[in-house]
Amino acid sequence: MSTVALTAEVTGKVWKVLVEVGGLVSPDEPVLIVESMKMEIPVMSSEPGRLLELHVKEGDSVEDGQIVGQVG
Template identity: 40%
Template sequence: MARIEVKSEMAGTILEVLVGAGDLVTTGQELLIVESMKMEVPVESPADGRVAELAIAASAVIAEGDLLLVIESSG
């Protein structure tokens, strides 16, 4: 099983976490919403799989490159 780390592409604040540990996700599914430069930017799943780990919570301040979550994918 492949472990895919989903990292932040920009600095900002986590507005909403849309998935939890153990949830099944599909490619393109919105995982969370980041506020950056007064814009709401969705973070989408890069693969089908299961959320193995959440590394953040709502209201967390993040930097570019921070780990957000880990997806376990069989593909």
């Protein structure tokens, strides 16, 4: 089984976590939402699987390109 890193595409704050660790995700399903400059940008899973790790929580700041979780 391979793992896929979930990365933030913008610098901002984690506004909402939509999938808890252990939850199933589908391709292109949003796992969390990052708020940046009053815009909501979803962090999507590119592959189906289970959310193995989440490195952030609601309210945390994230940087562009930061790994925020793993799907496997």
